[in-house]
Amino acid sequence: MADLFDKFKDLERDHAALVEAAGSDPLGIRVDRLHSATEADIAGRRCILLGSNNYLGLTFDAEAIAAGQQALADAGTGTTGSRVANGSYGGHQDLEAQLADFFGCPHAVLFSTGYQANVGVLSAIAGADDTLLIDSDCHASIYDGCKLGNATVLRFRHNDARDLERRLRRLQQPERALVVIEGIYSMLGDRAPVAEIAEVTKRHGAYLLVDEAHSLGVLGSSARGVAQEAGVEDQVDFIVGTFSKSVGTVGGFCVSKHRVLEAIRLSARAYLFTASLPPSVVATAASTLARIAREPELRERLWRNADIVYDGLAEMGFHLGPEKTPVIGVRMESMERGLLAWQTLMEHGIYVNLALPPATPGGGCLLRCSVCAEHTPEQLHRVLDAFSAVRETLAMPPQAAE
């Protein structure tokens, strides 16, 4: 007879094999000490962080730290309550107003994480008679939000507006459908063709939600994300985002032009049945969001650094994601070669994310790099030197793609 725990046997076996092959656990990295937004001690070695999602390097922003410390002193370590009970402080409401202003939308709702923002909004907005159409490469939080609700869930081919249109055309009530995409996809760093997707969505009378998790602070004339960059914000009904990337802390949000977002606040279980963000986190997010709004130089530095890393890796013959953005996915042809490359980078003091199937598009192994505005030219030089060592370790021929 199968036991309750039997289902974990394959997972445990696969993980043990991964740890043995890697010589340590790539999924259980311990960061011992942070030196800055871009350097930390990992496994007894000082490493350059090239897999942090900390695109603007604001985790050590002096004003944000001071604001967080002040909030800790003034309001304590946590709210110990839901936003609909005792957990709605002035800071939470002020940050919602700040987000609304930042995005030029009348309505904004905070969640305790970006994951909860997607799960909360999607499960609340789509009922039994509605349809969610999601891009196939969407994040797990979007899949989980779909699973928690009762809507019909359809998946369309990644970044394929024509496939989306075929599916919208088959619906009897497209006006009861919500299309869900991301701004920059987290594994390969490619942008959504948001103008095409918005055009198709609106032509069929459906609604559009864009998760700007990796594009907030990165794209657009005032850093709002891919919809602003494409000039189609007026066609987007909901924007979801997170504070755990460019904003440099933790938390999630949804903004909208629709008043219905206030009703979602009263029905999203991931909003109702969890504690609100600690006051210190709210204060740091407010501080860094303000800095993102007033300092476009941060983005300019980020993109200059993305150019250096992407172009450098492409010149070396690595097989990269299709577009140059601060998320750079380096494709590895096998798990063994991916692990070897990851170990080599660690030995050279470079930390990148090791991304494994099924989290990766196409089921391959990826070295997922994320560039930071605070990376110095010297650090990026070391990064490229380390990748050059990877080329030698993998015995890649000159200019040959991995």
Add this chain to the structure above:
Amino acid sequence: MMESTDTRAAPTYTDIVAVVSRELDKVNTSGIQITETTDLTTELNIDSVAVMDLLFELEEHYDVSVPLNRLGDVRTVGQLAEVVREIAATA
């Protein structure tokens, strides 16, 4: 892309099993013979994402949309074919 067949008439269960088997053969590294009782994930060593990608091919072939919600109880090739048949019959 799959070979073109006449998709104007509602497909039969047997037709769909044949198409599913043919598509699975492209990614089947287990060496086992695929039949309607083959378990998609435990016997073929493919993950849930590969099953969802297989669905893209079936959806295009039969011009239908198969909701992810309908895959929850699907274990075998035959069960998947039956879900596609039911949806194609009402499309």
